[in-house]
Amino acid sequence: MLFNSLDFFIFLPIVFILYWFVTKHNLKAQNILLLVASYFFYACWDYRFLFLLMFSTFLDYFTGLKINEAKTPALKKFWLWLSIFVNLGFLGIFKYYNFFATSLSESLSHLGVHADFWTLKVILPVGISFYTFHGLSYVIDIYKNRIIPVKNYVEYSVFVSFFPLLVAGPIERATHLLPQIQKKREFNYSKAVDGLRQILWGLFKKIVIADNCAEYANKVFLYPADNTGSTLVLGAIFFAFQIYGDFSGYSDIALGTARLFNIDLLRNFAFPYFSRDIAEFWRRWHISLSSWFRDYVYIPLGGSKGGLGMKIRNTFIIFLLSGFWHGANWTFIAWGALNAIYFLPLLLLRANRNNLEIVAQGRYLPTFREFLNILLTFSLTTFAWIFFRAADMHHAFQYISIIFSSSLFTIPEVNTQTLLLVTVFILIEWFGRENKYAIEDIGLKWPRFIRWVLYYSLTLAIFIFAGKEQPFIYFQF
Amino acid sequence: MKKFIAKSVIFIVIALIVPIIALWYLYVTKKYESFVNGAEVYTSIKISNQKSKKKKLLLGDSVAKQLVMFNKDNTKITSLACNQAISMVGHYLLFKNYLEANNKIDTVIILINPIVSFKNNLDQLFTFHYFLKPFYTPKYKSEFSETVNNQIEKIPYYQASQFPFVKATNWSPDFKPGSSKISSFLSPISKEYLLKIKQLAEQHHISLLIYPPPIRKSLQPTIDSIRSSNANIDGLEKEFNIYFSKIIYLDDKYYVDQPHFKKKFLLTHPHLLSEIL
Numbered sequence: 144m145l146f147n148s149l150d151f152f153i154f155l156p157i158v159f160i161l162y163w164f165v166t167k168h169n170l171k172a173q174n175i176l177l178l179v180a181s182y183f184f185y186a187c188w189d190y191r192f193l194f195l196l197m198f199s200t201f202l203d204y205f206t207g208l209k210i211n212e213a214k215t216p217a218l219k220k221f222w223l224w225l226s227i228f229v230n231l232g233f234l235g236i237f238k239y240y241n242f243f244a245t246s247l248s249e250s251l252s253h254l255g256v257h258a259d260f261w262t263l264k265v266i267l268p269v270g271i272s273f274y275t276f277h278g279l280s281y282v283i284d285i286y287k288n289r290i291i292p293v294k295n296y297v298e299y300s301v302f303v304s305f306f307p308l309l310v311a312g313p314i315e316r317a318t319h320l321l322p323q324i325q326k327k328r329e330f331n332y333s334k335a336v337d338g339l340r341q342i343l344w345g346l347f348k349k350i351v352i353a354d355n356c357a358e359y360a361n362k363v364f365l366y367p368a369d370n371t372g373s374t375l376v377l378g379a380i381f382f383a384f385q386i387y388g389d390f391s392g393y394s395d396i397a398l399g400t401a402r403l404f405n406i407d408l409l410r411n412f413a414f415p416y417f418s419r420d421i422a423e424f425w426r427r428w429h430i431s432l433s434s435w436f437r438d439y440v441y442i443p444l445g446g447s448k449g450g451l452g453m454k455i456r457n458t459f460i461i462f463l464l465s466g467f468w469h470g471a472n473w474t475f476i477a478w479g480a481l482n483a484i485y486f487l488p489l490l491l492l493r494a495n496r497n498n499l500e501i502v503a504q505g506r507y508l509p510t511f512r513e514f515l516n517i518l519l520t521f522s523l524t525t526f527a528w529i530f531f532r533a534a535d536m537h538h539a540f541q542y543i544s545i546i547f548s549s550s551l552f553t554i555p556e557v558n559t560q561t562l563l564l565v566t567v568f569i570l571i572e573w574f575g576r577e578n579k580y581a582i583e584d585i586g587l588k589w590p591r592f593i594r595w596v597l598y599y600s601l602t603l604a605i606f607i608f609a610g611k612e613q614p615f616i617y618f619q620f
Numbered sequence: 621m622k623k624f625i626a627k628s629v630i631f632i633v634i635a636l637i638v639p640i641i642a643l644w645y646l647y648v649t650k651k652y653e654s655f656v657n658g659a660e661v662y663t664s665i666k667i668s669n670q671k672s673k674k675k676k677l678l679l680g681d682s683v684a685k686q687l688v689m690f691n692k693d694n695t696k697i698t699s700l701a702c703n704q705a706i707s708m709v710g711h712y713l714l715f716k717n718y719l720e721a722n723n724k725i726d727t728v729i730i731l732i733n734p735i736v737s738f739k740n741n742l743d744q745l746f747t748f749h750y751f752l753k754p755f756y757t758p759k760y761k762s763e764f765s766e767t768v769n770n771q772i773e774k775i776p777y778y779q780a781s782q783f784p785f786v787k788a789t790n791w792s793p794d795f796k797p798g799s800s801k802i803s804s805f806l807s808p809i810s811k812e813y814l815l816k817i818k819q820l821a822e823q824h825h826i827s828l829l830i831y832p833p834p835i836r837k838s839l840q841p842t843i844d845s846i847r848s849s850n851a852n853i854d855g856l857e858k859e860f861n862i863y864f865s866k867i868i869y870l871d872d873k874y875y876v877d878q879p880h881f882k883k884k885f886l887l888t889h890p891h892l893l894s895e896i897l
Contacts, residue, residue: 163621330621339628362877369876556883595631602635603642609790 144187146396147349154184159403163330170327174297177404181306185270188310192268195233196304202229203278204299207285207292219286226282230275237267242471270310272468276435277303281317283439290317298324305406307397311390313411313431320408328405337583338402340598344582345395347601352568353388354610355561356381364532367542372551375542382532383525384565387416389613390429395580414576416524416569417502419516421485422495424524432468436461447490458490459483469531474539478530485523501577564608643788652788657749660685660702661710665754667700668717674698677718678897679711680731683833683879687731690883692890697897698723704737705750708813709768713760715817719824728821729829729897730814733879734805734843734867741807742771748792752781767809805846806853815855830859831896836878837869866896 144150158180166172186193206226213219251257281302284290293299301324308315363370363378370378394411401408415427425433441461447454459480466479489495502517503509509517526543533539575581582601586594646652653662660682678684680701688699700714715728732738742751752775764772772778776793780786806814814830821828835843847864874885886892 330624332621332624335624336627366877368872369882595634598631599635599638603638606639606789 144184146393146400147346150187154180155400155403162404167330170325171297173328174295174301174324177301177305178297181301181304181309184306185304185309188269189266192271195268195271196274199230199233199274199278200300200303202226203282203303204293204296207282207299208294210282210285211292223282223286227279230279234271234275237271239467239471273312273314274303274309276314276432280314280435280439284317290321293317293321293325295325305401307400308408311393311397312429313394313397313409314435315409315431320406323406331405334402334405338399340582341395341399341402341580343399343598343601344580345392345397345399346605348388348392348395348568350392350605350610351388351564351608353385353392354613355558355564355608356385356388356610357613358610359558359561360385360532364538364542367538367545370545371553371555372546372548373553373555375546376551377555377557379525379529379532379542379546381561381565383416383521383528384568386528386531387412388568398580410579414501414572414581416521417517417573417576418520419498419502419513420489420494420520421482421523422489423498424520425482425486426499432465436465440464451491454490455487458487462486473536474530474533477536477539478527481527481530485527504577560608640785643785647784647788656753656788657746657790657792658703658705658753661706661750661754664700664702664714665717667698668714669721671721672698672723675724675726676897677715677723677725677728678731679715679728681733681737681879683733683881684731686881686886687833687893687896690886690890691893693894697729698725701731703746703750704733704740705744705746706755707740707742707747707751708738708810708817709742709764710751710755712813712817712820713755713763716763716820719820725824725826727827727829728817729831730817731831731833731896734832734835734846734863735839736879738806738810739804741809742768743774745795746792748775748778748781748795749790752778753787756781765812767812771809805850811853811856814859818856818859828859830856830863832863832867833879833896834868834870834892836872836875838872839878840869843867 144154158176162173162176166176182193182196185196203226206222209222210219213222281290281299285292293302298321302315302317302321305315305320305324360378360382363375364382367375367378391412398408398410409431411429411431413427413430415424418424418427441457444457444460445453446457449457462479462483463476464479466475466477466482469475469478486495489497502513529542530536530539533542571585572581575583575585578584582597586597589597643652650662653659653666674696676697678688678697678699678701680699681704682702684701685699685703688701698718700711700718706714711730718725740747752772756772756778775795777786785791818828820826843864850860853860874881876882
């Protein structure tokens with residue numbers, strides 16, 4: 144059930160009405176309804192993997208309780224590692240086993256050893272990377288005494304499976320989401336209206352921006368050799384907007400949907416393409432994943448506190464892991480490594496926290512220097528996206544080699560409509576960059592009639608400029 | 621809560637009414653024909669109903685359309701070339717339309733790619749947009765054979781193809797192409813309607829020519845294999861002998877994808893169509 148499908152637009156109002164009219168006086172009933180709705184939502188993808196989700200939920204709930212009850216540090220550690228081992232084991236089997244098997248087989252064949260490893264022919268359970276990380280953060284937080292385990296199994300299950308975040312995040316923390324699930328929710332009018340506004344903006348990003356950019360990017364990436372360098376550059380730029388519109392659009396719909404139930408999810412994007420350096424970009428892109436790696440991997444490894452060697456090692460570990468989290472392909476690892484290389488100079492020069500505030504805050508335009516920094520950062524990230532999008536390393540290098548040829552200086556084949564849509568999108572995002580999402584407060588002080596004209600314009604744009612429907616990119620992770 | 625639901629319902633109702641009015645307007649005025657997926661098919665249908673003094677008629681796929689667009693010679697030919705997704709049934713209907721508009725021609729040429737276009741058995745991703753929406757109408761339905769009707773019935777929501785809000789938008793069902801494997805070269809429906817085109821041409825004393833566009837060099841082995849396994853096609857032996865003998869190969873660098881040319885190449889080769897014909 145896609146967020147941009149008719150099924151979801153029937154499902155959501157039904158759950159909303161049941162939630163606020165039938166179960167509104169009873170927290171337990173509210174949570175049971177959310178859990179049933181979430182399992183139904185997940186089963187629409189593939190009901191067989193629902194059992195995996197249920198098992199993973201039970202495992203973390205159970206080990207969480209056991210860690211808390213354990214009398215000795217060794218026993219605590221045992222339960223922690225059991226949870227980590229089983230969770231990562233499932234992730235490893237479904238997501239990474241084939242990659243390791245084929246990579247090892249290829250490496251051995253280079254050495255003249257023929258080894259044909261058995262490979263799995265299964266599809267990746269949707270959302271496994273996300274709910275595995277939910278569960279892991281919960282268990283680790285209990286082990287570190289940051290939280291106490293939840294006794295109510297339904298509450299914990301809703302934390303893991305709440306349908307807006309189940310298949311593509313944001314990756315929630317128990318400290319943030321569980322308290323909201325444990326207390327009775329009352330209907331909040333302004334929050335619900337804000338949620339609808341955020342859903343509308345998310346749909347616009349996905350259906351108008353991402354899907355239109357995808358048509359151009361897919362065509363260009365499919366046959367790079369048939370295009371000029373300049374067209375490939377434009378293809379990479381359109382892919383940058385495709386993935387941003389796709390994933391941040393999804394996140395907006397998820398956050399907006401959760402707000403309809405008076406639940407706040409973690410922010411996942413903060414206008415990353417207006418970043419002035421790579422460190423700022425990573426504070427603004429897929430925030431819930433970056434902060435997860437920071438808190439559960441980077442800091443435990445020593446963070447940036449140690450010597451030069453440790454700083455470099457930790458930076459590479461975190462970026463490579465981040466790349467690998469996206470998928471079992473060398474292209475994702477190369478993407479992670481490239482970002483580590485971009486990030487390292489800032490870390491070594493202690494310049495990684497230079498740009499903490501919003502760019503050009505209180506001003507209409509950035510300074511020339513800010514503009515150049517934004518342009519440079521965008522160029523670097525777009526270059527890295529080539530690896531992310533490519534089918535394999537050969538494809539990526541082929542794409543890049545054509546870019547850096549004489550045909551770079553030719554006029555690219557332009558899709559004027561998509562270019563225009565992206566330009567309008569950048570302008571709206573720029574003027575709304577001080578908000579949680581671009582149209583959060585645009586028009587709030589206008590007369591209602593004009594404000595509604597804005598919302599109808601966006602709705603009509605979704606109907607008129609809808610690109611060919613593409614699956615959400617992050618569902619595959 | 622009540623205020624929220626009331627406002628949401630009002631918003632959704634208006635949000636539905638505005639597009640409904642807009643779509644109804646587009647449908648009644650037929651303005652949708654210029655921007656929906658498959659717009660070029662409506663253009664071809666329009667031309668097929670018009671009177672022309674030209675003596676040659678060109679039917680064909682998107683490659684043929686490309687060649688016509690960039691052609692600078694006065695070829696004295698009416699082009700109804702649009703897209704292979706209309707299938708051979710669509711080409712037949714355009715040809716029949718053209719004759720029913722009292723156009724007198726001596727030659728009909730079908731310019732069509734050997735790898736993609738003949739395979740069409742009304743089983744493609746774009747069949748709904750390019751064939752059902754423009755042709756599944758009372759005017760044309762009587763021309764459909766049993767095979768065509770059986771194939772159409774396999775397409776989900778095929779009956780909805782003529783609904784105003786389907787026709788005037790880019791909506792189509794999630795139809796996964798699958799049965800293209802039915803033939804590696806000429807689908808049953810393509811063969812049936814090629815024979816119908818031939819028959820219609822003979823009735824009107826019109827010569828039928830089936831020509832290929834230039835093909836990318838790297839596909840030569842594929843074409844050779846197609847040719848050897850399709851040496852004799854019942855009732856169309858002569859046409860396909862000429863067809864395969866006329867294939868010329870060009871360097872892959874001139875193509876933007878498997879069948880289509882790069883714009884730059886076509887701009888510098890404005891006589892390509894005349895050379896093919």
